[in-house]
Amino acid sequence: MDVPISRGQIARQFLSAAKGVLLDWDGCVAIENRVLCSAKKLIEQHAGRIAIVSNNSTHVSADLAAVLARHGLDVPEHRILLAGVEAIRHVSARGARRVMMIGSPKVRQFARMQGIVLVRENADLVVLARDARFTYAKLERAANALQRGADLVVANVDRTHPGIGNRLVPETGSLLEALLACVDGVRDKMRVIGKPAPLLFELACERLSVTPGEAVMIGDNPETDGEGARRAGIHAILVGGASPLRLEHLIEPSV
Template sequence: MTCIASASLLAPSVSPLAESPWTRRSRGLILDLDGTLIRGHEVIPGARELLACWSDRYVIVSNNSTDTAASLAPQLQGLGLPVEAGSVVLAGEQAVHHIARSYPHCKLMLCGSEHLQACAAGLGLVLVSRDADVVLLARDVGFNYARLQAVTRELMRGATLMVSNGDLTHPGPKGSVVPETGALLRAVLACVPAVHPHILGKPSAMLFKEGLHRLKLSAEDVTVIGDNVRTDALGATRMGMGYLLVGSAPHADAPDVARLLEIECVRRHALPEGIAEGDEGQ
């Protein structure tokens, strides 16, 4: 798909947004976070304007598996992004809630942050270091050989493996690369290749369904804006939502959100040529 530059490249505001084809077909937005609105503690150009223009008509749906919505929203507000916790859906937190619903009061080995540990305990899950019913693998910055050995032991004895997301990396500030949960998963599967992981984050449907629920809109009325064709675009097409991509990847519609607000662009409903339905992760 080709995006045609608008004749009037005004600063982003409600008026030019109303003239763009993708906005005319959108009643609400599902927005990716890392690489779309922020890179680490850097705000990507256009992010503030986009959130201000769409106000209470967006939900951020992210494969972030470090924070909870309550811990992340103040961080985003500190960057000048007017985001409330109720507008944030995060893979790690949603994975914990999924386990609490599906395996109530189970014994859980959780490889993840203190925020996720507190969330799990608050939902009645019993956190253990051995004899687990379920292992949840999230972005664990303290992951080491001992943790890998412990996870391998629990999976070998029959524990269920849940994974917050399959991303190998996410974009960091100044072009840096931040290792993600999927990189840890590859180490685990190298030790127990017969184990089948249940990956809960994008492009799987769970987070997108929660986003639609919070927007109170049907899929055809929502546009997904992200930076990853194999998570954002793939997840959107599976759910019947239109999508747009930003960033430096070959399939991007615009280099950043600021440019997306300045050009006429039609949202897409099919994956780009050369991207297969089964392609996931980064």
């Protein structure tokens, strides 16, 4: 009788055949920017084919490249695609004159480096990213800007991401829900940059010089990693949560 091939073996076969390996960050590669041992081994095995595709909107690509480098892993900044960074690049390309930015100091500084003028009032456009210092005053200013007709660009719609010990870390989507509760008609007009939207997947394939059909996406969130990859024509491998697979199942056994 033939021995059935395990799901881990099947997943490793997909990885072995792929020309590009896209990895989620929070909850997959790292927990609160602490790289998991299994992720380190996986990246080492597929080093030249790796791109990070993350809804992270707190950090810039150089931050995560530095985290990986401390573990002896070399993933170039141009292959680290982050929702917050790409939201800023999108806004910069639009040429918006007056931008209200809700986000971390790092992402706000990145916006200024892109030539974006940040304002507190009379904004043409509101950018929403994860902001651990979110306040009622910021909510009030952003809501009134939208009420007066400003456009809204959102880094991602994730409500939480996993922290150490399975603690919930509030994400950009939880701030978005507060904003949408204040102003009607915004949801249908806002632009979302992060997964499951296609932009990060497209950029990752471009940076790796592969087609979507030649790539594999590894992540822990079926709504963003799984659904986003499916829409982009990329095979998804889900780990953790309800999936029977864990990251360690994807590591090729030592010879």
